[in-house]
Amino acid sequence: xxxxxxxxxxxxxxxxxxxxxxxxxxxxxxxxxxxxxxxxxxxxxxxxxxxxxxxxxxxxxxxxxxxxxxxxxxxxxxxxxxxxxxxxxxxxxxxxxxxxxxxxxxxxxxxxxxxxxxxxxxxxxxxxxxxxxxxxxxxxxxxxxxxxxxxxxxxxxxxxxxxxxxxxxxxxxxxxxxxxxxxxxxxxxxxxxxxxxxxxxxxxxxxxxxxxxxxxxxxxxxxxxxxxxxxxxxxxxxxxxxxxxxxxxxxxxxxxxxxxxxxxxxxxxxxxxxxxxxxxxxxxxxxxxxxxxxxxxxxxxxxxxxxxxxxxxxxxxxxxxxxxxxxxxxxxxxxxxxxxxxxxxxxxxxxxxxxxxxxxxxxxxxxxxxxxxxxxxxxxxxxxxxxxxxxxxxxxxxxxxxxxxxxxxxxxxxxxxxxxxxxxxxxxxxxxxxxxxxxxxxxxxxxxxxxxxxxxxxxxxxxxxxxxxxxxxxxxxxxxxxxxxxxxxxxxxxxxxxxxxx
Amino acid sequence: xxxxxxxxxxxxxxxxxxxxxxxxxxxxxxxxxxxxxxxxxxxxxxxxxxxxxxxxxxxxxxxxxxxxxxxxxxxxxxxxxxxxxxxxxxxxxxxxxxxxxxxxxxxxxxxxxxxxxxxxxxxxxxxxxxxxxxxxxxxxxxxxxxxxx
Numbered sequence: 001x002x003x004x005x006x007x008x009x010x011x012x013x014x015x016x017x018x019x020x021x022x023x024x025x026x027x028x029x030x031x032x033x034x035x036x037x038x039x040x041x042x043x044x045x046x047x048x049x050x051x052x053x054x055x056x057x058x059x060x061x062x063x064x065x066x067x068x069x070x071x072x073x074x075x076x077x078x079x080x081x082x083x084x085x086x087x088x089x090x091x092x093x094x095x096x097x098x099x100x101x102x103x104x105x106x107x108x109x110x111x112x113x114x115x116x117x118x119x120x121x122x123x124x125x126x127x128x129x130x131x132x133x134x135x136x137x138x139x140x141x142x143x144x145x146x147x148x149x150x151x152x153x154x155x156x157x158x159x160x161x162x163x164x165x166x167x168x169x170x171x172x173x174x175x176x177x178x179x180x181x182x183x184x185x186x187x188x189x190x191x192x193x194x195x196x197x198x199x200x201x202x203x204x205x206x207x208x209x210x211x212x213x214x215x216x217x218x219x220x221x222x223x224x225x226x227x228x229x230x231x232x233x234x235x236x237x238x239x240x241x242x243x244x245x246x247x248x249x250x251x252x253x254x255x256x257x258x259x260x261x262x263x264x265x266x267x268x269x270x271x272x273x274x275x276x277x278x279x280x281x282x283x284x285x286x287x288x289x290x291x292x293x294x295x296x297x298x299x300x301x302x303x304x305x306x307x308x309x310x311x312x313x314x315x316x317x318x319x320x321x322x323x324x325x326x327x328x329x330x331x332x333x334x335x336x337x338x339x340x341x342x343x344x345x346x347x348x349x350x351x352x353x354x355x356x357x358x359x360x361x362x363x364x365x366x367x368x369x370x371x372x373x374x375x376x377x378x379x380x381x382x383x384x385x386x387x388x389x390x391x392x393x394x395x396x397x398x399x400x401x402x403x404x405x406x407x408x409x410x411x412x413x414x415x416x417x418x419x420x421x422x423x424x425x426x427x428x429x430x431x432x433x434x435x436x437x438x439x440x441x442x443x444x445x446x447x448x449x450x451x452x453x454x455x456x457x458x459x460x461x462x463x464x465x466x467x468x469x470x471x472x473x474x475x476x477x478x479x480x481x482x483x484x485x486x487x488x489x490x491x492x493x494x495x496x497x498x499x500x501x502x
Numbered sequence: 503x504x505x506x507x508x509x510x511x512x513x514x515x516x517x518x519x520x521x522x523x524x525x526x527x528x529x530x531x532x533x534x535x536x537x538x539x540x541x542x543x544x545x546x547x548x549x550x551x552x553x554x555x556x557x558x559x560x561x562x563x564x565x566x567x568x569x570x571x572x573x574x575x576x577x578x579x580x581x582x583x584x585x586x587x588x589x590x591x592x593x594x595x596x597x598x599x600x601x602x603x604x605x606x607x608x609x610x611x612x613x614x615x616x617x618x619x620x621x622x623x624x625x626x627x628x629x630x631x632x633x634x635x636x637x638x639x640x641x642x643x644x645x646x647x648x649x650x651x
Contacts, residue, residue, distance in 0.1 A: 051640065164562065165508075165557075165562035167553055167556050167557045167560070167562070168511070168557065168562070170549075170553050171515050171550065171553045171554060171557065174546055174549050174550045174553065175515075175518070175550070177546050178522060178543065178546050178547070178550070181542065181543050181546070185539040187539070188530075188538065188539045190529065190530070190538075190539040192526065192529060192539060192540075192543065193522075193525060193526070193543075216586070220579050220582065220583065223575060223578050223579050223582060223612065223613070224571060224572075224575040224578075224579070388613065389610065389613040389614055390624075392609070392613055393606055393609035393610055393613060393628065394628065396586070396605075396609060397602065397605070397606060397609075397628065397632055398632075400586070400589060400590075400602075400605075401632060401636055401642070401644070404593065404644070405636065405640075405642040405643075405644070408643060408645075410590050410591070410593050410594050411590075413586075413589070413590035413593070414587070414590045414591075417583070417586050417587055417590060420583075420586075421583060424579070428571070429507075429511055431511075447542045450537075450542060451537045451541070451542070454534050454535070454537050455535070455536065455537070458535050459533055459534030459535035459536075460534075461534070
């Protein structure tokens with residue numbers, strides 16, 4: 001009965017006209033940025049963050065979360081039609097999706113990825129509904145040392161899954177933590193690394209940094225390349241997959257949902273790794289593995305389902321523990337805090353309308369996305385033809401205005417540009433921006449819990465290793481770092497080059 | 503050659519780590535029993551130093567041949583970046599409309615959108631729409647600068 005009551009609470013929030021409207025705006029924008037290569041959900045959420053200040057917290061999160069899972073739908077469209085992943089998490093979809101399109105089966109490919117996304121997303125929401133409160137109850141046993149261990153593990157997993165050298169990703173994360181320390185120390189009120197700047201007193205803002213790293217830097221790097229896009233123009237017909245397609249896809253969709261759900265919960269894990277895992281699994285299970293890469297519908301259905309399931313279950317650590325598991329949920333954490341809600345294991349009990357409202361809005365959002373993505377597919381194809389020469393100046397102007405209007409402070413623009421330049425250099429030199437950004441957002445929480453742990457243990461570092469939960473988490477983190485040092489596995493990991501959902 | 507580049511990155515981070523330690527020397531570290539505001543920065547800087555030394559000793563092999571940008575692209579990127587910086591510094595004195603118009607004209611040219619006239623025309627439309635959306639609809643209070651509105 002409890003669940004029914006909670007669902008009622010949730011839907012009574014999610015179905016309010018204003019929340020419905022913002023849910024629609026969120027998933028719509030999500031599809032748009034998913035379709036457009038070059039701008040991802042992180043930059044979009046950062047741009048829109050200041051505009052949500054006037055909204056209720058649940059409305060803001062409903063919209064921002066909609067952008068996140070909406071991009072997973074949109075990203076597949078570009079992969080299938082242009083062979084250019086709109087998002088990192090739809091790279092795998094290019095393999096078989098584009099081949100299907102070349103064989104005149106773009107319709108079923110788009111159709112199955114929309115249906116798969118819908119099923120994966122919805123099953124994952126159901127899982128989230130059961131797991132979320134359970135994880136929150138479990139987390140009541142967490143003290144500061146456990147949080148420290150969990151955050152260390154998140155950073156390690158995130159760097160483990162990042163493209164390229166893990167040492168460089170860890171360096172990037174440590175720089176991120178340092179940047180988060182700039183400003184006034186919340187525990188003692190001492191100014192750190194401020195150098196008399198009033199703008200820096202409150203610390204370096206998350207929004208300018210994310211817009212710089214993922215918006216400005218992206219636009220700067222596109223200035224290098226000539227535009228090469230070959231949109232698949234032939235008429236798209238027959239979006240509904242036939243019975244044979246369904247028979248071939250239902251297994252991958254079911255398995256994709258489970259893989260996505262489980263990998264999405266992992267701290268630091270995410271949508272991208274789930275697509276690779278699903279693809280590899282389907283290829284192994286298939287009776288015709290040779291067809292993979294030549295337009296096998298299972299190779300589209302599995303990964304597309306998995307990335308949506310993962311983007312939904314990634315909300316569990318955020319809503320139940322208050323610990324984000326990737327850059328996007330880290331931004332949502334920032335958004336909640338701006339609205340005066342500190343996510344923790346008490347969120348379920350203290351703010352049930354936020355917790356259940358956001359979860360149930362995802363049901364609504366998935367239905368809206370299915371409607372948006374099937375009948376309106378023509379619109380998205382046309383959007384693909386808008387030249388970059390129009391899109392990128394627009395993105396830059398939006399970033400500039402967006403950052404300025406947070407505090408009406410032009411120095412925030414300068415901060416954004418500095419991080420834009422830094423993000424560009426990081427891309428050029430093979431340092432991943434995602435660990436930097438993630439570490440920067442959780443940095444203050446990490447420091448606070450670290451200091452509280454030491455105070456609690458009277459300066460004894462063994463507190464991180466003697467409590468069972470903390471010890472387990474620290475142990476896993478340590479294992480991952482050591483594994484990475486073994487050359488054989490390091491090589492394999494580089495093979496699964498991935499980039500957290502940005 | 504590639505490995506040398508990676509070692510240079512390591513040195514940059516080593517320098518950063520030392521810089522953080524040096525600039526944070528006035529912060530109270532406190533004991534482990536009562537950690538002060540300086541303890542965590544020191545810890546992070548030490549981690550950074552260790553990692554950067556690791557990077558210098560074991561530079562990764564397959565990271566591509568270091569950064570490479572054609573001179574043309576470098577010029578375009580620098581021009582756009584400097585223009586954006588100027589935007590930030592001039593926004594409050596000249597006002598939103600003037601700087602946005604100039605910047606977007608330049609961006610349209612940089613992103614290659616036909617003739618100059620078309621770029622200027624598009625810039626005008628863009629700036630107008632942005633003004634309508636943010637100033638009139640969202641009441642964002644953009645700086646007026648030289649023009650009274």
